[in-house]
Amino acid sequence: MKIPLSSVTLSELERRYVLDALDAGAVSSSALAVGAFERAIAAATGRREAVATNSGTSALELTLQALGCGPGDEVVVPALSFASPALVVQRLGARPVFADVDDTWTLDPTDAARVLSPRTKAIVAVDVFGHPCNYDALAELGVPVVEDAAEAFGAAYRDRPVGAFGVAAIFSLHANKVVSSGEGGCIVLDGPELADRLRQLNAFGMAPERRYWHTDPGCNFRMSGLVAALALAQLERADALIDGRRRVAAAYDAALAGLPLQRRPVADWARESVWLYTLAARDRAAVLESCRAHGVDARAVWPALPENPVFRPLGPRPCPRARALAAQAFWLPTWADMGAEDCAAVVAAVAAACVDEVG
Numbered sequence: 554m555k556i557p558l559s560s561v562t563l564s565e566l567e568r569r570y571v572l573d574a575l576d577a578g579a580v581s582s583s584a585l586a587v588g589a590f591e592r593a594i595a596a597a598t599g600r601r602e603a604v605a606t607n608s609g610t611s612a613l614e615l616t617l618q619a620l621g622c623g624p625g626d627e628v629v630v631p632a633l634s635f636a637s638p639a640l641v642v643q644r645l646g647a648r649p650v651f652a653d654v655d656d657t658w659t660l661d662p663t664d665a666a667r668v669l670s671p672r673t674k675a676i677v678a679v680d681v682f683g684h685p686c687n688y689d690a691l692a693e694l695g696v697p698v699v700e701d702a703a704e705a706f707g708a709a710y711r712d713r714p715v716g717a718f719g720v721a722a723i724f725s726l727h728a729n730k731v732v733s734s735g736e737g738g739c740i741v742l743d744g745p746e747l748a749d750r751l752r753q754l755n756a757f758g759m760a761p762e763r764r765y766w767h768t769d770p771g772c773n774f775r776m777s778g779l780v781a782a783l784a785l786a787q788l789e790r791a792d793a794l795i796d797g798r799r800r801v802a803a804a805y806d807a808a809l810a811g812l813p814l815q816r817r818p819v820a821d822w823a824r825e826s827v828w829l830y831t832l833a834a835r836d837r838a839a840v841l842e843s844c845r846a847h848g849v850d851a852r853a854v855w856p857a858l859p860e861n862p863v864f865r866p867l868g869p870r871p872c873p874r875a876r877a878l879a880a881q882a883f884w885l886p887t888w889a890d891m892g893a894e895d896c897a898a899v900v901a902a903v904a905a906a907c908v909d910e911v912g
């Protein structure tokens with residue numbers, strides 16, 4: 554492929570912070586950069602606390618464990634998402650319950666209400682493709698919400714940044730995310746008690762006042778100092794990284810207008826952050842084939858989650874909107890410093906397929 558789906562945008566700042574950490578021997582999870590990263594991401598999202606982790610998936614698992622999710626519990630997750638929320642629920646021995654998405658492509662509060670039961674422990678609301686969920690409507694359901702903002706750093710719901718919603722929110726710093734350290738993640742939240750609980754579980758479940766005395770089935774999902782140095786530099790450059798992706802999206806918007814493609818909709822109460830530029834097409838296969846032939850790594854989005862073999866024992870759940878989008882939506886290559894020439898090459902590949910369809 555000549556044009557990848559995504560690429561990490563690094564600068565001199567990342568290099569300097571990582572070398573500084575190396576020179577100081579500050580590579581462990583107790584390095585200063587970890588605390589500095591946590592304070593910076595809490596401040597960026599208007600939260601009081603942050604707990605850095607080694608991935609977005611581990612951030613979700615740790616959060617749900619701290620909320621007490623286990624066997625006998627149910628957790629509502631959207632049927633259109635990367636699989637992490639549903640996978641971690643299952644790993645904790647609880648049951649993921651799929652709800653459909655609405656016309657914003659995010660979790661439908663009405664369908665979520667339909668699947669609530671006395672066993673529902675939490676709802677994981679995914680800000681999918683960089684668009685916030687309808688947090689006021691979800692809050693009315695009266696169930697703890699965990700915000701999965703992995704794809705949405707820089708987005709806002711009614712002027713409040715994503716990461717600010719629910720009992721806790723998580724971010725991923727995976728290589729294709731808006732702010733990235735290759736791998737990494739974070740939990741942001743307000744309650745000091747839940748934060749202490751998260752830190753204790755993430756320190757092998759040791760009693761805070763007694764070393765090597767384990768009171769809980771804990772884990773080590775901690776972020777290392779070198780990763781935190783990289784993540785802190787990315788966070789300090791977040792505005793440029795967010796704007797860079799918005800510029801790419803604006804170029805795609807302008808160049809693709811008029812073609813039979815549906816751009817990911819944006820609600821009037823939302824400000825999207827561009828993760829991967831997402832579209833839907835009736836003849837997606839033709840577009841993806843043309844992109845492949847032109848060396849462009851455009852990709853179909855995930856299958857609807859209930860389709861996956863790992864979730865089939867849960868039984869069927871209709872989720873018609875998620876299924877329809879899973880059949881039509883796809884991503885175009887997107888990264889912060891993607892050049893105009895690469896954008897133009899992608900547009901040409903997409904347009905070639907659409908012209909074929911019309912002609």
Ligand SMILES: *Cc1c(COP(=O)(O)O)cnc(C)c1O
Binds near residue numbers: 608679
């Ligand atoms: C990327 C992603 C995750 C997982 O993050 P990792 O850091 O790769 O573990 C979780 N949820 C969503 C919605 C994601 O897009």
